[in-house]
Amino acid sequence: MKKRSLTLVERMTIAIPFTWLATFLALPLVSVAALSIHVVADSIPPVAPLFSVSQGHLALHASMRSFQMVFEDPLYFAAFRNALANAALTATGCLLIGFPIAFAIARSPAGRRNLYVLLAILPFWTSFLLRAYAWMGLIRDSGPINALLLTLGIISKPVAILYSPTAVLLVMIYSYLPFFVLPMYAVLEKLPADLLAAASDLGARPAYVFRTVTLPLSMPGIVSGAILVFVPAVGEYVIPELVGNNSTMLIGGILWDEFFQNRDWPLAAAIAVVTFGLLMLPALLLRRRFGQLATVAG
Amino acid sequence: MNDLQQRPWQTVALVLGFAFLYTPILWIIYFSFSGDLPGGGGSQFSLHWYRALLANTELGDAAYRSLVLALLSSAIAAPLGTLAGIGLAQVERFPGRSIMIALLAIPIFAPEILLGFSFLMLFASAQALTGWSQGKGMLTLVIAHATLGAPIVASVVFARVSGRDRSLEDAARDLGARPLRVLATVTVPLAFPGILSGWLLAMTLSFDDVVTSSFLAGPENTTLPMAIFSGLRVGLDPQINAVGTLMVVGVAAIVGISFAAMRLGLLSSWLRKRPPDQM
Numbered sequence: 001m002k003k004r005s006l007t008l009v010e011r012m013t014i015a016i017p018f019t020w021l022a023t024f025l026a027l028p029l030v031s032v033a034a035l036s037i038h039v040v041a042d043s044i045p046p047v048a049p050l051f052s053v054s055q056g057h058l059a060l061h062a063s064m065r066s067f068q069m070v071f072e073d074p075l076y077f078a079a080f081r082n083a084l085a086n087a088a089l090t091a092t093g094c095l096l097i098g099f100p101i102a103f104a105i106a107r108s109p110a111g112r113r114n115l116y117v118l119l120a121i122l123p124f125w126t127s128f129l130l131r132a133y134a135w136m137g138l139i140r141d142s143g144p145i146n147a148l149l150l151t152l153g154i155i156s157k158p159v160a161i162l163y164s165p166t167a168v169l170l171v172m173i174y175s176y177l178p179f180f181v182l183p184m185y186a187v188l189e190k191l192p193a194d195l196l197a198a199a200s201d202l203g204a205r206p207a208y209v210f211r212t213v214t215l216p217l218s219m220p221g222i223v224s225g226a227i228l229v230f231v232p233a234v235g236e237y238v239i240p241e242l243v244g245n246n247s248t249m250l251i252g253g254i255l256w257d258e259f260f261q262n263r264d265w266p267l268a269a270a271i272a273v274v275t276f277g278l279l280m281l282p283a284l285l286l287r288r289r290f291g292q293l294a295t296v297a298g
Numbered sequence: 299m300n301d302l303q304q305r306p307w308q309t310v311a312l313v314l315g316f317a318f319l320y321t322p323i324l325w326i327i328y329f330s331f332s333g334d335l336p337g338g339g340g341s342q343f344s345l346h347w348y349r350a351l352l353a354n355t356e357l358g359d360a361a362y363r364s365l366v367l368a369l370l371s372s373a374i375a376a377p378l379g380t381l382a383g384i385g386l387a388q389v390e391r392f393p394g395r396s397i398m399i400a401l402l403a404i405p406i407f408a409p410e411i412l413l414g415f416s417f418l419m420l421f422a423s424a425q426a427l428t429g430w431s432q433g434k435g436m437l438t439l440v441i442a443h444a445t446l447g448a449p450i451v452a453s454v455v456f457a458r459v460s461g462r463d464r465s466l467e468d469a470a471r472d473l474g475a476r477p478l479r480v481l482a483t484v485t486v487p488l489a490f491p492g493i494l495s496g497w498l499l500a501m502t503l504s505f506d507d508v509v510t511s512s513f514l515a516g517p518e519n520t521t522l523p524m525a526i527f528s529g530l531r532v533g534l535d536p537q538i539n540a541v542g543t544l545m546v547v548g549v550a551a552i553v554g555i556s557f558a559a560m561r562l563g564l565l566s567s568w569l570r571k572r573p574p575d576q577m
Contacts, residue, residue, distance in 0.1 A: 007477040009481055013385035013389070014382075014392060016381050017398075018394065021382075021402070021448070022401070024417075024441055024442070028416035028419055031419045031420050031423045032412075035419055097318070100307075104307075104308040104312045104315070107308055119319075120319065123319045125549045126323060126545060127523065128506060129530070130326060130526070130538065131322050132530075133538055135322055137329065138322060144325075177318075231407045232407060232408070232409050232410070235409020235410070235411045235412055238509065242527075242530055242531070252411045255411055255412075265419075269419065272412050275412060
């Protein structure tokens with residue numbers, strides 16, 4: 001096919017959103033990177049200008065102090081470690097709960113699959129704050145889950161689930177579950193049925209078929225789903241704030257506090273830059289599958 | 299996979315999975331009609347919390363502000379995202395394509411706290427340099443929410459446009475339609491179901507947003523999620539159950555409408571004897 005030049009309309013369909021994204025998305029990220037080397041000052045905004053002119057000389061006020069703090073203070077290291085561990089556990093939980101759901105939907109009669117998918121997305125459309133709030137009621141000491149466990153005789157006195165790391169993990173798995181189920185379903189639905197049928201016709205037991213055929217073919221879905229849960233989960237702030245306790249600090253909460261409580265903008269910016277750098281790698285793995293995102297979005 | 303037999307574990311997985319997803323929502327609805335605090339003992343039907351909510355002008359103002367914000371920001375996100383999705387699907391190579399894809403992917407992936415903080419830093423730098431954005435809380439909120447919503451619209455529209463053959467556009471062009479006319483009368487209408495669902499998604503995300511809003515909104519333009527969040531940090535407030543139930547009803551209505559619109563879209567394309575393209 002001969003290469004033709006783009007029409008004006010084609011140029012505009014790209015130029016308009018590109019300009020918007022460059023201005024309101026790329027530029028903010030650049031300003032955070034720039035802010036991370038600023039020096040704190042007692043002013044509004046609470047940073048000193050990067051350059052100043054005094055007596056005809058241009059002076060540069062830049063400092064690596066924020067990055068030094070992030071890398072040297074064990075508090076931040078622990079917060080990064082906790083956040084990464086919490087996100088990894090969330091992704092694992094979503095895999096363990098989400099895979100059977102996605103698999104069962106994909107194996108349902110064709111006429112019912114769309115309804116099931118809709119049912120799996122619907123909670124995602126309601127306010128996630130309210131769902132977190134509902135969990136606060138469900139897992140509190142006098143809530144129905146403790147009542148059920150007491151009635152069944154599994155526990156003899158209420159367990160404190162609310163305001164614990166367990167509660168954070170539970171509510172995070174719950175909130176991020178649709179992000180895993182949808183890409184997983186998109187892959188499982190396209191799994192060729194004849195391949196599975198052939199394997200069992202040739203005498204393979206269900207467990208063997210699953211391990212040697214189903215699982216390898218589902219890997220793309222597992223990987224996209226896990227990344228789609230893991231990356232945003234690393235920076236989660238709201239859920240740990242609502243149902244966690246203060247002893248396990250995560251990096252999202254640290255950034256929030258440095259910004260809102262300590263008003264240390266450069267330090268918050270350095271934390272943001274490091275978090276962003278940490279998350280670039282898994283995100284790049286998925287960048288090439290832009291179209292797949294649509295299955296997640298709706 | 300039609301002819302595969304249903305195994306009992308599949309039913310169990312579906313029942314348990316949906317029970318897990320819906321228990322918290324049913325819990326909220328149930329307690330919104332009860333006179334007790336959630337977790338309390340015996341309860342009877344009451345509209346007490348709804349009456350309390352009606353009298354609560356603070357939450358009412360916040361809800362109105364959130365609604366305006368969701369409508370305005372999604373009204374910007376939808377055309378922006380539509381252009382981006384169509385552009386990426388139709389122009390296969392152009393300089394900066396991978397940058398544009400990366401920029402569209404960032405709001406979908408990146409933790410929201412990084413984005414919210416970045417938006418504020420942009421507006422703070424702009425204010426330090428030029429004075430602009432001083433006291434423009436609502437405008438900055440609309441811009442930020444539109445930026446978060448546009449990539450969602452773009453990904454849905456992209457999937458819809460790129461999965462379809464382009465013979466209709468070619469035909470329109472061969473018959474003499476100008477590029478703008480082809481875009482407005484062929485490409486956009488065909489992508490409309492995608493645009494609509496992306497639009498609704500951008501709207502609900504904006505209406506639900508707490509982190510980005512917290513960075514940008516001053517005390518004078520608190521949004522509904524911000525009001526709920528600050529209430530929840532203090533403790534449980536049964537009025538929130540009533541808010542939640544109203545929101546569930548609203549979302550159900552929106553989803554119902556969009557589902558009906560999708561069905562209608564399918565119906566009309568079937569009536570025109572056009573194979574319905576991928577949903």
